[in-house]
Amino acid sequence: MSAPTTKNEKEQNELKYVEERGIKIKNEVANIPSERSKLHNPKMAICREMTLLTLMVAVKDSKIKLGCLEGVSSSGLAALQWKKMLKDKIDVTAATLDCLDSINVNCKNNYIHPIPFPLDFTRTPGITLPQQGEKEIHVCQARTNVLLHMEAFDFIFLDPHKSCTSYIDSVFVNLRHLGILCLIVPDISMFARSHQVVERMYSAAVIKTDYIKELAARVILGKLARSASQCNKGLEVLYTQSVDDFLLLCVKVHRGPHIADASNQNLRSVLHCRMCEERVILEKQKAPVENPYLLLPCTCNKEKIGKTAVVLGPIWAGPIFKPDFLVKMKNSSESLNLDKKSLSVLNAILDEVEDSIETRAENSECNEEEVVDKDTKCDQNTKQTENESVTNKNLESYTTKDNREHNGGTQNLKRPLDDNENSNSPTKRPKRVDLKNKSEKELWDHHFIPFYYNTHRWKMDAAKKLPKLAELIQLLKSDGFRASRTHFDSKCIRTDASLKQIAQTLKSHCNVYH
Ligand SMILES: [Zn+2]
Numbered sequence: 001m002s003a004p005t006t007k008n009e010k011e012q013n014e015l016k017y018v019e020e021r022g023i024k025i026k027n028e029v030a031n032i033p034s035e036r037s038k039l040h041n042p043k044m045a046i047c048r049e050m051t052l053l054t055l056m057v058a059v060k061d062s063k064i065k066l067g068c069l070e071g072v073s074s075s076g077l078a079a080l081q082w083k084k085m086l087k088d089k090i091d092v093t094a095a096t097l098d099c100l101d102s103i104n105v106n107c108k109n110n111y112i113h114p115i116p117f118p119l120d121f122t123r124t125p126g127i128t129l130p131q132q133g134e135k136e137i138h139v140c141q142a143r144t145n146v147l148l149h150m151e152a153f154d155f156i157f158l159d160p161h162k163s164c165t166s167y168i169d170s171v172f173v174n175l176r177h178l179g180i181l182c183l184i185v186p187d188i189s190m191f192a193r194s195h196q197v198v199e200r201m202y203s204a205a206v207i208k209t210d211y212i213k214e215l216a217a218r219v220i221l222g223k224l225a226r227s228a229s230q231c232n233k234g235l236e237v238l239y240t241q242s243v244d245d246f247l248l249l250c251v252k253v254h255r256g257p258h259i260a261d262a263s264n265q266n267l268r269s270v271l272h273c274r275m276c277e278e279r280v281i282l283e284k285q286k287a288p289v290e291n292p293y294l295l296l297p298c299t300c301n302k303e304k305i306g307k308t309a310v311v312l313g314p315i316w317a318g319p320i321f322k323p324d325f326l327v328k329m330k331n332s333s334e335s336l337n338l339d340k341k342s343l344s345v346l347n348a349i350l351d352e353v354e355d356s357i358e359t360r361a362e363n364s365e366c367n368e369e370e371v372v373d374k375d376t377k378c379d380q381n382t383k384q385t386e387n388e389s390v391t392n393k394n395l396e397s398y399t400t401k402d403n404r405e406h407n408g409g410t411q412n413l414k415r416p417l418d419d420n421e422n423s424n425s426p427t428k429r430p431k432r433v434d435l436k437n438k439s440e441k442e443l444w445d446h447h448f449i450p451f452y453y454n455t456h457r458w459k460m461d462a463a464k465k466l467p468k469l470a471e472l473i474q475l476l477k478s479d480g481f482r483a484s485r486t487h488f489d490s491k492c493i494r495t496d497a498s499l500k501q502i503a504q505t506l507k508s509h510c511n512v513y514h
Contacts, residue, residue, distance in 0.1 A: 020045055021052075023084060025075045025106045040075065044159065044184070047248045048078050049342045050241060050329075051157050051182045054250055055082055056336065057328045058155060058180055059089050066154040067129060067176075070094045071144045071167065076103040076137075078157055080110050083137050085336075090155075091129055093117060093138040095147050103139050114139040119150055125174045126152040145170040152176055159184045165201045168223055172231040177255040180238070183224075185247040191216040205312050210277050210454035213242050213488040214320075215270075217249065218450075221316035222267050224251060232256065234263030236443050239329075240320040241345060242488045254443070266318035266444060273309045275300035278499055279451060281317050297498035318444040321353045348487040355473075355484030356449045356494050452486045452494040453502070467510055469493060479505045 018027045018040045027040045059066060068090050070079040079094035094103055100116070107114040115130075117138035129151070132138065140147060144158070144167060152174040158167055164185050171181055191198055192208040199205060204219045206212075217240045225235045234254045241248040254263075265284060271292055272279045278298040282289070293301040293309060300308045330346060338346070458466060467475065469485060476483035476495055483495040497505065 018042075020077060021049070021081050021084075023077060023080045023106075024109050025077050025080070026102060026109070027075075040077070043244055043246070046243050046339065046342045046345065047159070047184050047241070047246065048081065049336075049339055050248055050250075050346070051078060052081055052085060053329050053332055053336055053338070053342075053346075054180065054182060054238070055086065055090070055155055056332045057325065059086055060328070060332070062154075062178075064154075065089065065091060067091045067152070068093070068155040069147070069151075069153045069157065071148070071156055071158040071171075072096070072160050073103065074098065074161075076106050076139070078159070079137055080106060080112060083112055083135075084110065088132070088134045091132045091138070093129075093140055093147075093151075093153075095140040095142055095144055097141070097143055100139050100141050107137065107139070111135060112137055116140075119147065121150070123150070125150055126176070149173055154179045155182075156180070157182045160186070162186070163201060164220075165223070168227045169230075172224075172228045172233055172253065175233070175253050177253065179253050181224075181249075181251050181253065183220075183249045183251075185216075185220055185249065186245065188213060188216050188242070188245050188247055191219070204314055205310075207272070207274075207310060207312065209272060209279075209312075210457065210492070211279075211451040211488075213247070214240075214451055214486075215312065215315065217242070217247050217320060217488075218315035218317070219313070220247070220249060221251070221320065222314050224249070225263055225267060225316055228253060229260040229264050232260050234259035234261075234443075235266075235316075235318075236263075236322065237316070237318065237320050238322045238325045239349065241349065243345065259443075262444075263318075266316055267314045268317035269311050269313040270315060271295055271309050272312050273298050273300050275304060275308050276499055277453070277457070281315075281450060282311070297500060317450065319446050319448045321349065321357075321446075321448060323353050323357060323446060326350055326353060345487060348485070352484050352486055352494065353448070356482060357446050449482060449494055449496050452488065452492040453499065454489065454492050456491045464510060466506075472506075475505055475509050476502065479508075481505075 016027055018025055020040075025040065055066075055068065066089075068079075068082060070076065070082075070093070073079060073094040073096045076094040076096075079092045082090060083092045096103060100114070104114050113133070113136045115132070115136050115138050117129075117140040119140065119142050129138065148156075148167070148170040154176050156171060156175060156179070158164065158171065158181070160167060164183055171183075175181060191206055192212045195206050198219065202219050202223045204222060206215060206219060209215055221235070221237060221240070228235050232255065234256070236252040236254060238250040238252055240250075268284055269282045270279055271282055273296050276298050278296050278300075280295050280297070282292075282295070289295065292311075296309060326346070326349060330350060333343060333346060455466065455469060455472065466472070469491075472493060473483040473485065473495075476493075476497055479497075479501075481495055481497040481501065483493060483497070486492050486494045495502065
């Protein structure tokens with residue numbers, strides 16, 4: 001009789017404790033939905049790994065000790081992972097509204113000492129926190145919004161159990177200059193399901209589209225940019241990662257009203273054709289467009305009766321990946337021994353960025369050509385070799401840039417050295433960004449092809465087959481377009497060719513029509 005009991009107990013103990021990246025945490029048994037949402041979610045492991053990787057790069061780039069916060073922490077898992085990996089290079093605070101018992105037990109199980117950090121209403125935000133040892137973290141029982149208003153941090157990670165909107169306004173109040181926010185947004189399918197909820201939460205119009213995941217990411221980034229600009233801060237998106245029904249958004253904040261204004265210029269609307277899923281990002285202007293249908297590359301409005309297009313957004317129309325940051329992440333991933341799944345996602349994003357990015361020079365060249373002759377914009381066959389060589393050089397140039405920084409070269413966005421690191425005096429903060437500085441102008445300069453097309457919707461000739469995605473990408477590239485897979489959706493293709501141009505490519509190469 002005793003054997004099965006022991007076995008059951010063992011199984012129960014295994015259920016109760018979960019190990020992730022060398023951190024053992026207690027997985028509380030939950031009975032009600034609100035408790036269940038706080039349980040350990042193995043799907044989130046990939047987001048926690050990417051966050052850890054982001055923090056590692058941020059620590060490498062910075063010579064000051066970063067103050068890091070795990071904002072909605074039920075078990076303290078992410079905070080413990082950071083502390084175990086980066087030790088005394090960072091100060092870690094884990095905050096939760098629940099009782100601190102669970103975090104305290106998890107700290108002790110992992111040989112880390114939890115120091116209670118009670119909120120003090122007389123403290124000024126930004127004053128250096130009490131010194132933290134190699135095996136210590138601060139634990140704070142407080143509502144996350146209140147803590148975000150009362151303390152300043154350099155790195156904030158939020159993994160809300162429900163909606164993230166309630167944290168967005170408070171997160172930018174005290175996020176320091178060049179501080180990083182990693183935000184997990186759950187339930188992305190809601191964007192396709194309930195447009196009225198999106199309207200209520202993000203003040204943006206959406207409908208179900210083929211590119212809904214990227215649209216959702218850009219709507220949330222738009223909301224982040226608006227909230228940041230209310231605090232005189234501008235946004236730079238480091239990367240956007242889509243995993244199942246979650247999004248991980250990583251943004252860097254630049255302080256200053258000028259940069260906030262410049263950042264706001266990236267807030268645009270999208271004109272979306274409901275007939276063929278063609279889309280175009282509208283210019284930011286106060287005057288109404290006289291015939292908006294002419295802006296779309298399709299002719300659905302002429303062929304069909306009624307209003308064929310809708311205006312969606314506002315969205316963040318700026319770049320959603322920063323190539324040199326991703327290269328740094330890739331370089332750091334070797335020392336972190338990244339999980340296979342995380343590594344494949346990172347590689348997929350890097351491939352996507354490599355094939356989709358346009359440099360400023362290239363873009364301006366294209367614009368000039370557009371002025372000369374709009375219709376021959378895509379007569380890129382002659383430029384094909386030139387384009388390919390530039391695209392291939394993109395990541396190489398970023399790698400070189402990255403190496404320069406590692407070799408001690410100066411870079412304007414890099415935090416200045418702090419001489420008083422060990423003194424008790426308040427730490428010196430990096431200076432505000434001057435927009436006249438060339439490198440800040442280039443914050444949003446790496447133009448990235450927005451959105452993608454779902455190939456599975458395309459009609460096929462009964463006798464012919466639609467080529468496989470890899471083949472289709474090669475065909476488009478051979479016709480002078482940029483094309484790549486996208487990590488947002490495995491059935492989709494990101495390209496600067498319009499649907500009409502894709503159809504032409506298919507027709508000329510394999511007699512398949514759209
Ligand atoms: Zn159309």
